[in-house]
Amino acid sequence: MKHIFPFVIILIAIFVYACANQGTPSGGPRDTIPPLLLESNPTDKTINFDGKEFSFEFNERINADKLKQKLIITPFTENPYKFKVKKNDLYIEFEEKFEDSTTYTFNFADGVVDVTEKNPVENFSIAFSTGPFLDSISISGRITNLYTNENIDKATIAVYSIKDTLDILTGKPRYFAQTDTSGTYRIENIKNGYYKIYAFEDANNNLKCEPDEESHGFIQDSVNLNTSQENLDIKIQLLNITPLKMVRSKKTGQYFDVLYNKYIENYKIKKADSTNQLDIPINNIIKGRTTLRFYYDSLYTYDTDSLQLIISAQDTVYNQIQDTVYIQFSESKRKPxxxxxxxxxxxxxxxxxxxxxxxxxxxxxxxxTIDSMTYQYDTLYKYTFVDSVATWNENRTELTLINTLDKYFLQQQVDSLRNTLIDTTQLVSDSIALDSITQFKVNYLNKIKTEQVYMNFPHGTFITIDQDTVEQFTRFYSFKDSENFGKVSGQVTTQVPQYILQLVNDKYKVISELQNAKTFTFSYIKPGKYTFRILIDDNQDGAWEHGSMLQNQQEESIYFYPELFDIRANWEIENIEITF
Structure with missing residues (x-):
């Protein structure tokens, strides 16, 4: 009996501990049923609402820890609120009453979930009006990437009344929503009127677009919402549309620099006084195309002569500025x-x-010195470049050489030399052996890599305005072997007069492109998955333009070929039909 008593005490302790530590039962099917809203105050579509408090009752216990991040209230309001959860009930209290004669929508997204499996309440939203009727206008559409046509998940659609002076750069929208995983959106209970509609990826969730970090797009014309509208689609892209500014101008050692706050696409310079005898100094864009540099000209007297210039600059989104700058140089011991x-x-x-x-x-x-540059097939054949293949840009900072080489030249020469060494008419199988010297020569020819060419650029070929030069260097290249690459060809049927046909890979990287081609052949394509993208020059000015929100200029059209196809080595895909 003495031995049984301690054992009974242990069993009782285990039982008590188990009862005190009850948790979610293990085993059985997972709970996938979301909470159900049983009652709300006010009810959905209430009119003449004049309160500040809201309550919602569900059929099971809920969690609303993420409510502040998930609840979307439109029109946008700065009215602060507090909330609390008591078992099955959610209570929200605002500090102030809502704007009179306005329809509001509360969209909870997945901000309210059950306490066990975190299943969100489905389609949880309510609408109410502080006036005698509910606004009933709705809009819907799809947001996609401009260059890939991919659907954008969680993009923000921002709607501004044209009576406002705000936009996505300067203030929060009146109405807004987020896209789902299919890139689609819908905003309901909008008041009749004219609106500007934008879309952007609001990475920092502040309902304002940071244009150099967040992709964005817009509908060019204001939209008259006197009736509901569908298919209000927007394409977004990442463009730094912040205003272009000259930061400062200054002497930098022996140079004179003009600094800008962003990338410069192009610029023009002219004298403020055309009668000034000083020349505009040689110049170019440096440091990621954010600095315009002028180089010392011996016609200038240090710290005395100056030249007033008018500089017009444009960035990649068509922002243009014009500044007046006085150029002057100082003698400097600083090295170039x-x-x-x-x-x-x-x-x-x-x-x-x-x-x-x-x-x-x-x-x-x-x-x-172009004739110092050579290209060679092995060591046997050396050629110099000629002036006709060379093209400089305006500032002489970029040189393009257009090369047309004979891929089979060296192989033909080697075959000819080999045939000269070997009289094939005298050889019958192995009955006549080559002498050792001839055999050595044949072996040497057999080792020559006939598919290679190399370029030589001696020291002193290029001399800069500072009298420094590029050191000697050599570049080796190999001709592509068609057996390792594929080819694709076809026809284009369209009434569009000007466009750019692009062959792109499955990441939409441009592999090759042609302008206004009615038939096309893309050769030497690495095996992989590809498709076509056509940039349409809608205004027929000879260039495809990506548009600018600041200029209220819509991007030009893009057509996406609907199929992704495989290109295989030593294989050609023929007769592809592209119609747009």
């Missing part, structure tokens, strides 16, 4: 900035027989 250069294609690239080489320099080139 280092010359940097690059060449495309990069070393050891695979090339087509016809290809462009592009040299880029951080300083203007004032002396250029």
């Amino acid at each position: 900035e280092k010359l940097n250069s690059s060449l495309l294609p990069t070393d050891k690239s695979n090339i087509d027989p016809t290809f462009n080489m592009t040299f880029s320099f951080t300083k203007p080139i004032t002396q250029f």
Whole structure:
């Protein structure tokens, strides 16, 4: 009996502990049924509402920890509120009453869930009016990426009355909503009127667009919402549309710099006084195209001569500014900035027989010796470049060489030399052996890599305005082997006069493009998945334009070929029909 008593005590302790630590029962099917709204005060579609308090009763216990992040109230209001949850009930209390004669919508999204499996209340929203009727206008549409046509999830649609002076850059919208995973949106209970409609990816959830960080788009014309409208689709893109500004102008060592706050697409310079005898100094854009640099001209006397210039600059979104600047130079012991250069294609690239080489320099080139540049097939055949293949940009900071090479030239020469060494008419199987010297020569020819070409650029080929130069370098290239690549060809049927046909991969990276082509062939394409994208030049000015919200300029049209296709090595896809 003594031994049984302690055992009974232990069993009782275990039982008591188990009863005190009850949790969610394990096992059984997972609860997937969301809470059900049983009653609300006010009820949905209430009119003449004059209160500040709201209550909602559900059929099970709820959690609303994320309500502040999830609840969307339209029209937008700065009216603060508090909320609390008591078992099955949610209570919300606002500090102030709502604007008179206005229809409001509360969209809770997934801000209210059950306490066990976090199933959100489905379609949880209510509408009420502080006036005698509910506004009934609705809009809907789809938000997509301009360049990929992909649906945008959680994009914000922002609706502003044209009576307001606000937009997505300057203030929060009157009505707003977010897209679902299919990129679609719907906003209800909008008051009749004219509105501007925008869309953007509100990464920081402040209901204002940061244009250099958040993709955005808009509908160009104001929309008359006297009736509900569907298919109000918007394409969004990332564009830095912040205003272009000149930050300052200053002497930098022996240079004179004009600094801007963002990328400069192009610029023009003229003298304020055309009778001034001083020349406009040589100049170019540096530092990510944000700084306009002027280089010292010996006609200028240090710290004495100055030239007043009018500089017109434009960024990539068509913002234009004009500034007046006085150029002056000072003598400096500071060393000239280092010359940097690059060449495309990069070393050891695979090339087509016809290809462009592009040299880029951080300083203007004032002396250029083209006949010192050579290209070679092995060590046997060397050729110099000629002036007709070279083209400089306006500031002489970029050189393009248009090359047309003979892919089979070296192989033909090697075959000819081999045939000269070997008299095939005298060889019958292995009955006649080559002498050792001839065999050595044949073996050497057999080892030559006939598919390669290399370019030589000696020291002193390029000399800059600062009298520095690019050191000697060599680039090796190999011709593409058609057996390792594919080809695609077809026809374009359209009434559109001007467009750009682009072959893009499955990430929408441009592989190659043609202008206004009615038939097309894209050769030497790496195996992979591809499709077509057509940029349509709607205004027929010779360039496709991405538009600008600040200029109220809509982007030009894009057509997406509906199929993704596989290109395989040593294979051609023919007779593709593109119709738009």
